[in-house]
Amino acid sequence: MVKLENGMASIIKVFHKYSGQNCTLRKADLKALINHEMNHFIKKIKDKKILNQLFTDLDQNGDLEIDFKEFVALIAMVTSACHDIFNQTHKH
Numbered sequence: 085m086v087k088l089e090n091g092m093a094s095i096i097k098v099f100h101k102y103s104g105q106n107c108t109l110r111k112a113d114l115k116a117l118i119n120h121e122m123n124h125f126i127k128k129i130k131d132k133k134i135l136n137q138l139f140t141d142l143d144q145n146g147d148l149e150i151d152f153k154e155f156v157a158l159i160a161m162v163t164s165a166c167h168d169i170f171n172q173t174h175k176h
C-alpha cells in the first residue's frame with residue numbers, strides 16, 4: 085500500500101480498536117481514542133464539558149454514539165486544521 089492508503093487503513097484500525105464489536109464509539113471510547121491516539125494534534129481531553137460538547141457536535145444523528153462516518157468528520161476537521169498550521173509555517 086502507498087502512504088495515503090496506509091493512512092486510511094490506520095484510521096479504520098484505530099476506530100475499531102476503540103469501538104469494539106458494535107462499531108460505534110461511546111463517550112468514554114471517544115475520550116480514550118483522542119487522548120491516546122491524537123494527543124500531538126489536539127489537546128488531551130480532561131474537562132467533561134469539552135468532551136460533552138465535542139461528542140454532541142460529532143453525533144450528527146443524535147443516537148448518543150459515534151459511528152465511523154461521524155468519526156471521519158473529526159479526522160477531516162483535525163487534518164484540515166493541521167494543514168492550515170503546516171501551510172502557515174511553510175510560508176514563513
Ligand SMILES: [Ca+2]
Nearest residue numbers: 143145147149
Ligand atoms: Ca451518531
